[in-house]
Amino acid sequence: MLTERISDALREATAALGVHDARFRLDRPRETGHGDLATNVAMALASRLRRPPREIAQELKNRLGGIDGVERIEIAGPGFLNFFLGAAAVGDAVHRVLAAAGDFGRNDDGQGRSVMVEFVSANPTGPLHLGHGRQAALGDAIARLLAWSGWRVHREFYFNDAGGQILRLARSVRARYQQLLGHDEPVPEDGYQGEYVLEIAAGLLDRFGRGFEHDLSAGALEEMRQLAVRILRAGQEEDLAAFNVHFDEYYPETRLYSEGRVKETIRALDGTGLTYRKDGAAWLRTSRFGDQKDRVMVKSDGSPTYFLPDVAYHMTKWERGFQHVINVQGSDHHSTVDRVRAGLQALDRPPGYPEYVLHQMVTVERGGQEVRFSKRAGSYTTLAELVAEVGADVARYFFLMRRPEAHLAFDLDLALDQSDRNPVYKVQYAHARLCRLFKLAGDRGWDAGPEALADADTELLADPVEREVVKQLAEFPGFLRRAATGRAPHLICDYLEKTAGLVNSWYQSGHPTRDPALSTLVADPALRTARMALAGAARTVLKNGLAVLGINAPDRMVRDVAGSP
RNA sequence: GCGCCCGUAGCUCAGCUGGAUAGAGCAUCGGCCUUCUAAGCCGAGGGUCCCAGGUUCGAGUCCUGGCGGGCGUGCCA
Numbered sequence: 283m284l285t286e287r288i289s290d291a292l293r294e295a296t297a298a299l300g301v302h303d304a305r306f307r308l309d310r311p312r313e314t315g316h317g318d319l320a321t322n323v324a325m326a327l328a329s330r331l332r333r334p335p336r337e338i339a340q341e342l343k344n345r346l347g348g349i350d351g352v353e354r355i356e357i358a359g360p361g362f363l364n365f366f367l368g369a370a371a372v373g374d375a376v377h378r379v380l381a382a383a384g385d386f387g388r389n390d391d392g393q394g395r396s397v398m399v400e401f402v403s404a405n406p407t408g409p410l411h412l413g414h415g416r417q418a419a420l421g422d423a424i425a426r427l428l429a430w431s432g433w434r435v436h437r438e439f440y441f442n443d444a445g446g447q448i449l450r451l452a453r454s455v456r457a458r459y460q461q462l463l464g465h466d467e468p469v470p471e472d473g474y475q476g477e478y479v480l481e482i483a484a485g486l487l488d489r490f491g492r493g494f495e496h497d498l499s500a501g502a503l504e505e506m507r508q509l510a511v512r513i514l515r516a517g518q519e520e521d522l523a524a525f526n527v528h529f530d531e532y533y534p535e536t537r538l539y540s541e542g543r544v545k546e547t548i549r550a551l552d553g554t555g556l557t558y559r560k561d562g563a564a565w566l567r568t569s570r571f572g573d574q575k576d577r578v579m580v581k582s583d584g585s586p587t588y589f590l591p592d593v594a595y596h597m598t599k600w601e602r603g604f605q606h607v608i609n610v611q612g613s614d615h616h617s618t619v620d621r622v623r624a625g626l627q628a629l630d631r632p633p634g635y636p637e638y639v640l641h642q643m644v645t646v647e648r649g650g651q652e653v654r655f656s657k658r659a660g661s662y663t664t665l666a667e668l669v670a671e672v673g674a675d676v677a678r679y680f681f682l683m684r685r686p687e688a689h690l691a692f693d694l695d696l697a698l699d700q701s702d703r704n705p706v707y708k709v710q711y712a713h714a715r716l717c718r719l720f721k722l723a724g725d726r727g728w729d730a731g732p733e734a735l736a737d738a739d740t741e742l743l744a745d746p747v748e749r750e751v752v753k754q755l756a757e758f759p760g761f762l763r764r765a766a767t768g769r770a771p772h773l774i775c776d777y778l779e780k781t782a783g784l785v786n787s788w789y790q791s792g793h794p795t796r797d798p799a800l801s802t803l804v805a806d807p808a809l810r811t812a813r814m815a816l817a818g819a820a821r822t823v824l825k826n827g828l829a830v831l832g833i834n835a836p837d838r839m840v841r842d843v844a845g846s847p
Numbered sequence: 848g849c850g851c852c853c854g855u856a857g858c859u860c861a862g863c864u865g866g867a868u869a870g871a872g873c874a875u876c877g878g879c880c881u882u883c884u885a886a887g888c889c890g891a892g893g894g895u896c897c898c899a900g901g902u903u904c905g906a907g908u909c910c911u912g913g914c915g916g917g918c919g920u921g922c923c924a
Contacts, residue, residue, distance in 0.1 A: 305864070313867075322866055328904060335904070359867040360904070405924075447924060563922055574850065574920075581922040588924055616851055617919050642852075642917075650858085684860070687852055689917070691859065696873075702886050703873060711886050722883050764863060776861055779871070790888040795879065803883045839886070 283378075284351045284371050285319065292323055295345040299338070301327055310753055314746065317356065317364030318372065318753065324361040335361025372749055373740025373812075375756035379819035380735055387762045387826050392433030396603055399425045400636075401610035402522070402529075403440040406514040407451045408476055410521045412644040413612050415665035416690060418527045419681035419832070420641055421610040423771035426830050431766040436604065437528070440595060442535045443511045445588070450474065452507040456498075458483035459506070463495050478517070482510050521666045525674050526832055538594045544586055547594040547629075548579065554628050568624035571633070577621050592618065593625035600631060607636035608769065613687070616640050639769050641686035648694040672697040675833045679706040682831055683775040705779050709824060710836055712782035715789060716821040717837040719802055723814060728803070730814040738815035739808055745800060747788045748816060754784050755823045762830065771831060778827045785820050 289308055296304040306323035324339035331338060339357045346355060351371030356364045379386045401421025404414050425435045442448065454473035458480050461467060469475060486494070486509055494502045515532075522528070538544050548564075551557055556567040562582030566589075569576050579590045599607050611618075619638050626635055645652050646663055653663075669677050676697050683705065684690050702708055723730040743752060758777065765773040792801035802813040825835040 307864075307866080309863085311867075312870080316867070320867085325866070325904070362867065407924095442924070445924070561922080565922095578922045583922080585922090587922060613852065613918055615919090615924085618924090619851090640852080640918095647859095685853095688860080689853075693859070693873090696859085700886065704886080705872070707886055708872090715884070715887085719883065726883090760863090768863085772861080773863090776871080779861095783871085786884095786887055787889090789884060790879095793879085793884060793888070794882045796888080798882095801883065 284349075284367065284374070287349055288319060288321075288352065288365060291346050291349055292321060292342070295342045296323060296327065298345055299327070299331065299341065301330060310757065311362075311364065314750070316358060316362070318367040318749075319365040321363050321365075322361075324357075324363060328361070339363050368741075369744050369749075370741040372752050373743050375752050376738070376740045376743070376815050376819045377736065379755055379758075379822050380732070380815060383822055384826065386822055387759045387830070388430050388432070389759060389763055390432035391763065391766070392428060392431050395433060395606065396436065397428055397433045397606040397608065398436045398438055398599055398602075398604040399428070399608045399610065400438045400440060400599075402518075402527075403611075404518060405442045405447055406511045406518065407447050407474060408514065409478060410518050410665040411662045412646065412665060412668060412692070413641075415525065415668060415677065416641055416644050416681040417610050417612065418522060418525055418665070419678045420639065420686055420771065422527045422832050423678075423682055423774075423830065424608060424610065424639065424766075424769050426832060427762065427766035427769075427771060427774075430762055430830055433606075436530050438531045438533060439529045440533045440535070441515070442588075444536050444539070448507055448511065449503075451479070451510055452503050454479045455482050455486065455506045455510050456494075456503060459486050459494060460496075462487055463492060465496075478514070482513050485509065485513055521664070521669070524669050525665065525677065533595065533598075535591055535595075538591045538598075543594040543598065544591055547590060547597060548586075550629055551579065551593075551625070556628050566625060566628060568621050568628070571620075571624035571627040573620045573624040577624075589618075589621055589625065592622050593629070596622060596626055596636060597629065597631075599636070600626075605635075608639060609636050610639045610641070613640040613642050639686055642689040644681070644690045644692055646692045646694055653694065668692075675710070676704070676706045678831060678833055679775065682771045685770065685772050705775070706833070707839070708786075709778045709782040709828065710834070711839050712785045712789075713821060713824040713828070713835045714837060714839045716785070716817045716824070719814070719817050720821075723803060723810075726803070728807075728810065728814075730811070730818070734811055735815040735818050738811045740812050740815055742809050742812040743816055745791075747784075747791050747800075748813075751784050751788045751816060751820060754781050755819050758823050758827065765830075774827055774830055778824065778831075781820070781823060781827070785824070788816075 285308060292306065292308070293304065304323060304327060306321050306326045308319055308321045311317060311320040324342060325335040327338055328335040336357060339361045343355050343357060343363060351368055353366045353368045356366070358364050399421050402410070402414050402418050404410055421437070425437050429435045450470065450473050454469050457467045457469045457473065462483055486506060489509070494505070551566055556570060557579065558565050558567070563578045564580040565576045566579050567576050577589050578587050580586050623633065623635065627633055646668070647653065680692055680697055681690065696704055700707060720730055743749065761773055761777045765771055791797060802810065802817055804810050804813070828835045
């Protein structure tokens with residue numbers, strides 16, 4: 283590839299100046315007047331060589347000589363070397379995209395290694411809320427990015443199916459159940475008030491009839507717990523399926539106990555000599571590993587804190603062969619990061635294990651005001667309600683378009699807008715529009731199949747707008763790699779929006795009222811085929827980019843005409 | 848108090864290992880449907896990159912100290 287040839291030539295030239303480990307950038311400048319590629323290498327070397335950057339640039343330029351595909355090199359500004367490429371070299375990128383097709387953008391950074399992405403991990407105490415939605419979109423997109431980068435990805439969902447919260451849920455169900463039988467038993471103060479608790483109680487009545495009337499036994503409560511967990515898990519599963527998110531494995535906390543892993547972990551931690559007793563509780567010296575203070579493992583009442591199963595759980599991840607683990611969590615859990623890592627370090631796992639992606643919370647705004655439109659959950663907006671309102675594609679894109687660590691204000695007005703203001707539709711429509719070109723070409727009997735496009739003379743793509751589109755397409759693999767290594771799907775959103783904008787601009791430039799000579803489907807077969815090749819490459823990139831985000835790329839857009847005359 | 852995150856255009860936000868005149872969308876204003884093409888395009892205005900120092904050829908980006916906001920700081924999860 284041309285960028286690599288230029289990089290190599292630059293390395294060779296800097297070596298001749300005595301610098302063998304030069305670090306520099308070679309990328310597309312913002313201004314087209316600054317060429318197709320630019321490097322800062324002369325400035326980067328200036329202090330080491332104790333010479334003015336422009337002088338170094340001149341010498342490098344002299345040493346570079348001819349590079350196939352480079353038309354000319356200019357020295358500009360403080361000492362940039364700007365490369366201007368020939369049309370053939372630019373056009374080559376179109377063929378690279380077409381040849382790779384559905385795989386364009388992939389890399390092999392992962393080299394087939396395994397990585398686990400744990401996300402959502404909602405407890406079965408109610409329907410999924412918007413924070414879970416952001417996490418579902420984020421975790422799934424990160425998983426997809428890693429899969430595109432050569433990793434073997436395992437998606438895992440952990441849930442706490444025992445513990446205090448579940449007990450409160452079971453008691454709430456019991457109260458609702460007794461209420462359905464006409465008894466006056468109030469939902470506990472610390473119980474769950476949402477409407478869905480009533481639905482579970484109704485399910486209980488359905489299944490067991492009056493079997494638990496006045497039954498306050500532990501056995502009855504356990505029955506209720508199990509049923510509640512099953513129903514709520516199934517409900518969450520429905521919500522996730524509607525959101526197009528699927529997991530490879532579900533790990534219940536109770537399994538850590540039933541398989542003796544919690545006890546095993548206590549034993550292992552005791553064996554390190556880093557535990558001690560104080561105030562009737564068992565503590566671990568997590569402060570030895572950077573935690574702010576030591577943590578309780580086993581409470582004075584003999585029960586473990588959540589810290590212990592957390593450590594046990596992460597040990598299973600390691601033992602199951604995952605030396606690379608990414609946990610996606612809300613930033614309200616950030617205090618667990620240091621302590622879990624400390625617990626794992628005590629057991630000789632490496633310091634940064636596991637990796638965390640923490641995201642800020644989500645609010646929904648309509649007309650600039652925060653809204654909560656939940657009917658079922660009472661206190662919060664559910665993911666299912668949002669997806670029903672705006673659709674899975676829009677919801678996903680909106681959850682992904684901000685950096686995880688930034689607060690997300692979900693603009694419902696914009697999400698519901700089916701016009702050009704909505705970035706999701708803008709990208710999808712650009713894709714659909716290109717598909718339309720292929721259909722029209724087919725209708726006219728023009729060959730725009732893969733073989734015809736492979737023979738296209740892309741050197742004919744000489745218009746500045748066309749060149750811009752081509753160069754933008756060529757940047758997709760770089761964006762994908764950056765998004766994957768940075769766990770930053772929002773970069774793909776930015777990229778897609780920019781790409782769709784350029785594609786639309788190109789497409790529109792041939793509008794009959796502007797310059798029909800720039801139309802894609804011109805009479806000249808060679809030019810037409812070259813432009814169809816560009817259309818095909820752009821369609822591929824938009825489709826692949828949306829796929830990485832888990833968003834559909836429709837061949838045609840169906841306009842929802844509700845409200846139109 | 849301490850820890851983590853955030854502070855960039857009227858609004859929502861991008862900005863790669865520090866690079867050229869800080870970008871996008873929305874909003875505002877002006878223009879373009881005789882069509883392969885308007886869920887679109889062309890153009891205009893809009894900035895104390897929170898503040899103050901520092902590092903250097905060069906800082907929105909790195910360092911120090913403030914200010915403002917969010918989250919956490921539990922033998923809750």
